[in-house]
Amino acid sequence: MDPSKRPQYASNDKKGNGDNSSVMNGHFEGSVKRPVSATSQPPCAESGSQRPSSAVVESWREERTRSVEDNEMSLPSLAAAYTTILRGLGEDTQRQGLLKTPWRAATAMQFFTKGYQEKIVDVLNDAIFDEDHDEMVIVKDIDMFSMCEHHLVPIFGKVHIGYLPNKRVLGLSKLARIVEIYSRRLQVQERLTKQIAVAITEALHPTGVGVVIEATHMCMVMRGVQKMNSKTVTSTMLGVFREDPKTRDEFLTLIRS
Numbered sequence: 001m002d003p004s005k006r007p008q009y010a011s012n013d014k015k016g017n018g019d020n021s022s023v024m025n026g027h028f029e030g031s032v033k034r035p036v037s038a039t040s041q042p043p044c045a046e047s048g049s050q051r052p053s054s055a056v057v058e059s060w061r062e063e064r065t066r067s068v069e070d071n072e073m074s075l076p077s078l079a080a081a082y083t084t085i086l087r088g089l090g091e092d093t094q095r096q097g098l099l100k101t102p103w104r105a106a107t108a109m110q111f112f113t114k115g116y117q118e119k120i121v122d123v124l125n126d127a128i129f130d131e132d133h134d135e136m137v138i139v140k141d142i143d144m145f146s147m148c149e150h151h152l153v154p155i156f157g158k159v160h161i162g163y164l165p166n167k168r169v170l171g172l173s174k175l176a177r178i179v180e181i182y183s184r185r186l187q188v189q190e191r192l193t194k195q196i197a198v199a200i201t202e203a204l205h206p207t208g209v210g211v212v213i214e215a216t217h218m219c220m221v222m223r224g225v226q227k228m229n230s231k232t233v234t235s236t237m238l239g240v241f242r243e244d245p246k247t248r249d250e251f252l253t254l255i256r257s
C-alpha cells in the first residue's frame with residue numbers, strides 16, 4: 001500500500017472518534033432506552049438543530065479506509081497477535097485444532113471489520129434520485145452485525161430507518177448498504193445509530209430522518225449481567241422526526257407493526 005496513507009489513518013481516526021467518545025454511556029447498563037427518548041443522545045449531539053454537528057459531518061466526509069492490500073500486509077502480524085492471545089489463555093498453540101486458528105481468526109476479524117474498506121460516498125453514487133415523493137419512506141428489520149469496540153465481541157440486531165424525502169430519494173437497497181458499512185467496524189451502538197442518520201441526512205437533505213436500532217450485545221449476554229434476552233434500543237431523530245411528535249410517532253408505530 002501507499003506508505004503515505006499510514007499517518008493519515010491515525011489522524012482521521014482521532015478526528016472521527018473525538019466527537020463520539022462521549023457517546024459510550026449506557027452500553028453496559030442493560031437498561032433499555034426507549035426510542036421516544038431522542039434525548040438519549042449525549043449533549044454534544046443535541047445542538048437543537050436538525051443539522052448534525054460539524055465534527056460528525058467531517059468524519060463522514062473523511063472516512064478512513066482500509067484497502068485489500070492493507071489486509072494482506074497486516075495479516076501475518078494479526079495472526080501472530082492471535083498466537084499470543086492463545087498462549088496467554090494457556091493453550092498449546094501447537095495442538096492440531098489450533099494450528100491454523102491464528103490465521104483463521106485474523107481473516108475473520110478483517111471480515112468483521114470490512115466496513116473500514118468501504119466508503120459511504122461510493123455507495124451513494126448513482127443511487128440518489130430526484131422524486132416528488134413526500135411521504136415517509138421506511139425500511140425496517142435490516143439485519144445488523146457489528147463488533148463491540150470495548151470487548152471485541154459481536155453486537156447484532158435490527159435496524160429500522162425512516163425518512164421524509166425532500167425531492168430526493170435513495171435507492172432502497174442502499175439504506176441496508178449504509179448499515180452494512182458502518183456496522184462492520186468496531187462500534188458502540190449509539191455511534192452506529194447516529195452515523196447512519198447523519199449519512200442519510202447528508203446525502204438527501206431530507207425533511208427528517210429517524211433511525212432505531214435494537215441490538216443484543218454478546219458482552220452483556222455472555223458476561224457481566226448475563227441477561228439472555230436483554231436488548232439495547234437506541235435512536236437518533238433528526239429534523240421533523242425530532243421536532244414533530246406526530247411524525248416521530250408515525251415512524252415508531254410503523255416500525256413496530
Ligand SMILES: [Zn+2]
Binds near residue numbers: 150152217
Ligand atoms: Zn461490549
